Amino acid sequence: MQPDKHLRFLVTAAEVALGGLTLWLILRFLLPWTLPFLIALALSALLERPVRFLTTRLSLPRWAAAAGCTLLLVLLLSGALLLAGWRLWYETSLLLDRLPRLIASLPSLGAQAEDWAYRYIIAAPPDLQDFLWDALEALLDRASALPAQLYDQAAAWVAALLTALPQVGLFLFTTALATYFSSAGRPALLSFLRRQVPVRWRSRLHTGLERLRSALKGWMLAQGTLMLITFGELAAGFLLLGVELAILLAALVALVDALPVFGTGTVLLPWAAVELLSGRLWLGLGLLVLYGVVTLVRSLLEPKLTGARAGLPPLAALLAMYVGFQALGVAGMVLSPLCAVLLKELHDCGLLRLWRD
Incomplete structure (x- = not known):
């Protein structure tokens, strides 16, 4: 009886480990590869009601109804993205216009912070003052190097964004095209997926x-x-x-x-x-x-x-x-x-x- 318990424990632990590894592999590799098509399936499900309305009430072919609904969805999402991008550009332009004034005020703010820190260090116990002085000097050194680090980080972000633009464009184009195909062929696609499921699992699935x-x-x-x-x-x-x-x-x-x-x-x-x-x-x-x-x-x-x-x-x-x-x-x-x-x-x-x- 005792060996059976150990065996069941080992089998359960192996199943849990295998399940965790499978989940990690799905999230790490399979999900990024199939994400445009998963999004397309979700969007086609969202478009199903208007597509069905156009095919039943207006007697449009399904491919035409799917094309119209997909085009309208793409236009709406593109308009929202363009509006958000324009607003971001506008706010960034305002920030860049005010940036010289903000940079000019940094030395005075730094001096105020330094004076404030000096007063508290002097008031601190003598045993802690050396440690606090060293910490303040390290902090000032890092603060002096902060503008250059921020500039380098911003340049890296801009370079990464420009590098990713073709990949993002391919992702969006693939998603839009897959949405149309999924919506136009949704009945056949669902029928194909249903046939792949064993009969005894269909109701539970x-x-x-x-x-x-x-x-x-x-x-x-x-x-x-x-x-x-x-x-x-x-x-x-x-x-x-x-x-x-x-x-x-x-x-x-x-x-x-x-x-x-x-x-x-x-x-x-x-x-x-x-x-x-x-x-x-x-x-x-x-x-x-x-x-x-x-x-x-x-x-x-x-x-x-x-x-x-x-x-x-x-x-x-x-x-x-x-x-x-x-x-x-x-x-x-x-x-x-x-x-x-x-x-x-x-x-x-x-x-x-x-x-x-």
Whole structure:
């Protein structure tokens, strides 16, 4: 009996390891290769209702209805991207116009910060003063080299962007073309995919796909809810602090916060530091408090909302985000809850047996 238990444990551990390796290979290699076609399948599903309306009510051929709907979708998305790019260019131009004045104010801000640091170092215990002096000198050295580093980093970003433009163009063109083909041949494509599934699995697979669609919709609703909550907090905070263009700034910061790489600290922390060094203590401290409130609320609500909307327990959602971040970085933090939802729904519909209910 004891050897059987050890054997079952080894088999289970091997299955878990094999599943983890398969998931990593899918995310690392298969997903980037097939991403345009997966996006095309999702877009063709989104276009199915208007395409069906055009084919049934207006008696258009399916290829013509799919072409018209795909072209309209491409035009709408291109217009949105162009509008966002124009706005980004406009804001960048304003920043470049104000950049000389900002750079001219840096020495005075640096002198104020240096005087402030000197006063606190002198007031510190004698045993700590040597350490603090060394830390201040290292910080000043890094600050003096910061403009050159920022310039090099900006140049590297621009070069990487220019290098990636052909690949991005190919990606978008492939996605648009695959969307048309997927929409025009959707009945035949779905019939082909259905024939590849064993008959005994079809009902369970259909149930699993419906549950996955519902879970994905819930996850997107959770992210939208978090974004709206962050926008409300920022708008209220900016209005209380008397910030000009409070609503517009709150929307922009909430949009930045929705990006996994950035977050509200990307905007609020440098802004608060500049205000404190400029002597505007009320606004600087208010921004720091606002950043703390937004971060705390998001940390508390994100696992719960993600779990409630997507069908994951809060602890499981938090575990998935943490493990994903440790394994794949920021991208893993976004993708791992979706993978956890996928595994849970496949287990619930009976396609996989991962744990005992």
